[in-house]
Amino acid sequence: MSGIVVTDIVKIYSTRGKEVKALDGVSFEARKGEITSIVGHNGAGKTTMLKILSTLVIPTSGTATVNGYDVVKDEKKVRENIGLVTVSDRLFYYRLTGFDNLIFFGVLQGLSLSDAKRRANDVLELVDLYEWKNTQYMKYSTGMQRKLALARALLTDPPVILLDEPTLGLDPVSGRVFRENLQKLKKTVLLTSHYLKEVEDLSKRIIVFKKGHAVASGEPQELKSSIGKVYEGKVYEVPSGMERYVVKIEGNYAVMRLPEREIHNVELYDLREVTPTMDDVYVYFVEEGVDVTREGRRRGGARWRD
Numbered sequence: 001m002s003g004i005v006v007t008d009i010v011k012i013y014s015t016r017g018k019e020v021k022a023l024d025g026v027s028f029e030a031r032k033g034e035i036t037s038i039v040g041h042n043g044a045g046k047t048t049m050l051k052i053l054s055t056l057v058i059p060t061s062g063t064a065t066v067n068g069y070d071v072v073k074d075e076k077k078v079r080e081n082i083g084l085v086t087v088s089d090r091l092f093y094y095r096l097t098g099f100d101n102l103i104f105f106g107v108l109q110g111l112s113l114s115d116a117k118r119r120a121n122d123v124l125e126l127v128d129l130y131e132w133k134n135t136q137y138m139k140y141s142t143g144m145q146r147k148l149a150l151a152r153a154l155l156t157d158p159p160v161i162l163l164d165e166p167t168l169g170l171d172p173v174s175g176r177v178f179r180e181n182l183q184k185l186k187k188t189v190l191l192t193s194h195y196l197k198e199v200e201d202l203s204k205r206i207i208v209f210k211k212g213h214a215v216a217s218g219e220p221q222e223l224k225s226s227i228g229k230v231y232e233g234k235v236y237e238v239p240s241g242m243e244r245y246v247v248k249i250e251g252n253y254a255v256m257r258l259p260e261r262e263i264h265n266v267e268l269y270d271l272r273e274v275t276p277t278m279d280d281v282y283v284y285f286v287e288e289g290v291d292v293t294r295e296g297r298r299r300g301g302a303r304w305r306d
């Protein structure tokens, strides 16, 4: 079986006598040649999932295969089949150029020197960094650093690419270029992201994580349909437990936006149907109550890009 298949994965971390259940029976598939994204709050278990798939963390129970190889039993094969892109300051040697860094890591990954040079040129071209190949890494912008991290993951041309928050900190244009590069690859890609719009534009399928569970999955359109019709309206008193559906406060009323199936819980004025967005999907499946008096923290966080 190719692609990624995760079945009933549990991961419990034990630190200083305390146990944290980071994943609590997660199952999903990321199909071959498709881009699949995992979204979810901080601490939902996204990074842990990627660490398990890249053999850096061993699951407590359950199974996961990457291109048919078991992440525990076939650890070496899994590593040969993946390229991992993480956000870290320490991925590269600051004083070396982008090109020299890639050669260094290419050789480290088992390429001959001539192959490493050839591949370094190829992947620099692929991620639009070729013209900066002879610039020292320390002079790269954040966007260029991300591109080099992707280039490094592509050196051995692995069929599966795993990316943890690949566009974190990128400006909108660099983010778009990065997404275009990912789409060009035509590989099996599994990524985590906090940017719903990006995830929707980029992914064939989205998996929603909540507190160690995969609570929803499907194509963006399927997920939107799954929550049914969505309505927006005004309310003078927000019922307890419904705070997550508040979009903004205006004068003495709040504007709420919520799926039809939740409407019976609240008396809304000026009701109108709106087109469901991934934000609506996310709020429905993941969000817990947010403090409505903190308007700036609309929908629970400024980390989400509109």
Ligand SMILES: Nc1ncnc2c1ncn2[C@@H]1O[C@H](COP(=O)(O)OP(=O)(O)OP(=O)(O)O)[C@@H](O)[C@H]1O
Pocket (backbone or CB within 6 Å): 013, 014, 015, 020, 021, 022, 040, 041, 042, 043, 044, 045, 046, 047, 048, 049
């Ligand atoms: N090495 C570790 N030891 C102990 N607990 C850990 C460890 N790594 C992660 N955790 C815990 O496991 C849970 C899941 O963390 P994880 O980093 O996988 O979440 P995440 O969804 O990637 O979050 P974020 O969006 O903040 O990156 C959290 O409660 C976290 O504190």
